[in-house]
Amino acid sequence: MLQKGQGTPQSKLEAGLGQLKQALGLLRSNRWVLIDSINNQPIEFESPEALDELVEVQPTSASADIPSMLETVSEYIHANSASRSEVWILSDVRKNDWDADSGRWQVIKDSILELPQTVRFHLLAYPQIDGGNRAIRVTDVRRVETSDGAELLLSLRIQQSEATEGTAKVPVQIEIGGGRSEFSVDLTGTETEIKNHVIPLDGQTVKGWGRVSLPADANPSDNEYYFTFDQSPVRKTVIVTDDPQATRALAVAASIPAEDGVKTDVETVSESQLDTVEWDKVSLLLWHANLPQGALTRQVESFAKRGGEVIFFPPESPDDSEFAGVKWAGWQNLDQETPIATWTGDRDLLANTRSGASLPVGQLKVYRYCELEGNTIALASLDGGTPLLSISLPPKDEADGPGSPELAAFNPYYFCATTPGVGESSLARDGIVLYVMIQRALASGAGSLGNAREFIAGAAPETVNQWNRVAGSIDGLSTSHHVLAGVYEGGERLSAINRSESEDADAIVEESQVAGLFQGLEFDRVDDQVGSGSSLLSEIWRLFLMLMMAALLLEAALCIPRQMARETNSVTPTPTTAERGMAA
Numbered sequence: 099m100l101q102k103g104q105g106t107p108q109s110k111l112e113a114g115l116g117q118l119k120q121a122l123g124l125l126r127s128n129r130w131v132l133i134d135s136i137n138n139q140p141i142e143f144e145s146p147e148a149l150d151e152l153v154e155v156q157p158t159s160a161s162a163d164i165p166s167m168l169e170t171v172s173e174y175i176h177a178n179s180a181s182r183s184e185v186w187i188l189s190d191v192r193k194n195d196w197d198a199d200s201g202r203w204q205v206i207k208d209s210i211l212e213l214p215q216t217v218r219f220h221l222l223a224y225p226q227i228d229g230g231n232r233a234i235r236v237t238d239v240r241r242v243e244t245s246d247g248a249e250l251l252l253s254l255r256i257q258q259s260e261a262t263e264g265t266a267k268v269p270v271q272i273e274i275g276g277g278r279s280e281f282s283v284d285l286t287g288t289e290t291e292i293k294n295h296v297i298p299l300d301g302q303t304v305k306g307w308g309r310v311s312l313p314a315d316a317n318p319s320d321n322e323y324y325f326t327f328d329q330s331p332v333r334k335t336v337i338v339t340d341d342p343q344a345t346r347a348l349a350v351a352a353s354i355p356a357e358d359g360v361k362t363d364v365e366t367v368s369e370s371q372l373d374t375v376e377w378d379k380v381s382l383l384l385w386h387a388n389l390p391q392g393a394l395t396r397q398v399e400s401f402a403k404r405g406g407e408v409i410f411f412p413p414e415s416p417d418d419s420e421f422a423g424v425k426w427a428g429w430q431n432l433d434q435e436t437p438i439a440t441w442t443g444d445r446d447l448l449a450n451t452r453s454g455a456s457l458p459v460g461q462l463k464v465y466r467y468c469e470l471e472g473n474t475i476a477l478a479s480l481d482g483g484t485p486l487l488s489i490s491l492p493p494k495d496e497a498d499g500p501g502s503p504e505l506a507a508f509n510p511y512y513f514c515a516t517t518p519g520v521g522e523s524s525l526a527r528d529g530i531v532l533y534v535m536i537q538r539a540l541a542s543g544a545g546s547l548g549n550a551r552e553f554i555a556g557a558a559p560e561t562v563n564q565w566n567r568v569a570g571s572i573d574g575l576s577t578s579h580h581v582l583a584g585v586y587e588g589g590e591r592l593s594a595i596n597r598s599e600s601e602d603a604d605a606i607v608e609e610s611q612v613a614g615l616f617q618g619l620e621f622d623r624v625d626d627q628v629g630s631g632s633s634l635l636s637e638i639w640r641l642f643l644m645l646m647m648a649a650l651l652l653e654a655a656l657c658i659p660r661q662m663a664r665e666t667n668s669v670t671p672t673p674t675t676a677e678r679g680m681a682a
Contacts (some may be wrong), residue, residue: 247298258289425472
């Protein structure tokens with residue numbers, strides 16, 4: 099909503115709020131309520147003019163969740179027994195905000211239709227996309243030791259909404275420790291990725307932060323990206339098993355670092371030895387035993403909440419123990435070696451490589467697997483639909499409440515329904531997939547260690563709100579740090595907060611699809627452009643007059659008296675030439 103109009107410094111958000119204040123100021127209401135996309139809580143205010151004074155309407159870096167906001171609308175109307183309600187939605191109708199394919203929309207419609215009072219929805223939309231917009235994002239940052247001191251390896255991606263002819267030279271500015279440098283990137287098509295751009299560091303610089311930025315364009319919200327760096331922590335893996343020989347392939351995959359300058363450590367223990375593990379130094383937990391119970395459950399949950407990664411593998415003799423709503427149901431032998439038929443290649447452990455090439459997951463063979471019971475999401479399935487690699491989100495703490503940023507920091511639990519054992523799969527023999535899975539999980543878990551971290555705006559822990567702002571917008575309140583892009587310092591820790599990757603996508607929800615989401619409800623839509631000079635109120639009245647005219651025409655048609663049919667004989671005369679001419 100921060101995209102500016104052509105030839106005007108005004109953004110979509112500013113233009114939309116101005117239109118709403120003008121239109122709502124002419125309407126009578128006993129109560130005014132704002133529901134913003136961050137807090138998602140009803141906030142009452144005195145009049146439309148008071149919108150300017152509400153910090154909740156200020157821009158943030160977090161994505162919106164339109165369905166959740168409308169769920170709050172429905173709950174508010176139910177709880178307050180409001181009379182006729184008018185709901186005004188201000189949006190640029192981006193797909194990532196609307197989640198138009200979600201099943202929540204039907205639930206929302208049903209709850210609105212159950213209300214005894216009338217609820218009418220108005221959408222003020224700004225769907226225009228700036229064809230010249232460019233966005234920048236840091237995809238990886240590593241500090242490595244060299245013979246001359248240290249250097250930073252920075253990988254970044256630049257996207258543009260429309261491809262340009264030929265190659266465009268795009269200047270990229272880098273700021274680190276107060277010093278600035280600039281280099282040019284050759285941008286072709288709609289996306290270019292730079293890998294491991296070398297930035298020399300002073301040998302004394304161990305920890306710090308930086309920012310990359312592009313020249314200003316119509317959408318300032320995606321022109322810069324913050325990052326932090328520190329010495330790479332040792333990527334430690336703990337393997338829990340009663341049979342170390344059966345997990346040897348896992349230990350090998352975890353012990354070979356995928357990047358230069360990264361140190362790894364692997365520790366194999368039994369369940370009884372877990373009290374000796376230094377959990378604050380562990381990145382990845384590989385569990386090849388019956389699922390944790392009792393005190394072990396709390397240990398694993400605490401580890402996942404801190405940001406560690408957990409992958410469960412089935413033991414040889416699974417019991418009835420259950421964890422995160424999932425349990426092993428028993429081993430199944432396959433009549434013949436079975437390949438993996440489907441897998442998620444756009445995200446998570448089996449995602450395609452950065453070059454776009456897919457992992458050779460389809461070449462793996464499975465001879466034996468352990469069934470899972472519980473609510474899981476399959477990332478890879480055998481031919482026939484049996485899940486092989488699944489995830490189960492950790493249980494929500496009711497004290498935190500739904501949508502809590504603390505819950506968003508949880509990593510999912512992975513369940514692999516087979517092992518690298520010779521008689522169970524070819525994971526060890528065709529080791530590429532296993533190695534990539536383990537290293538990706540290890541790198542993700544290591545991100546929760548050390549004193550430099552990165553969060554997505556809206557999913558950062560609210561403890562960041564008590565930290566000092568080192569870089570970023572100075573307009574936001576300290577209570578909004580967790581939704582504002584920037585760098586924040588708390589003690590020895592530095593945290594970078596940035597927009598989500600979905601914010602860089604400029605796809606919008608089609609007008610017909612939006613209309614379908616509100617089908618059965620009273621709904622109208624007005625499309626506006628920044629700087630158009632048109633009045634929202636006149637557009638609303640135009641829609642009202644069109645509907646009124648249609649109703650009057652329908653009423654007139656129903657009031658026309660029916661004509662009595664005249665009697666005719668069964669012979670139809672053939673017209674003469676003169677009669678044909680008169681008829682013509």
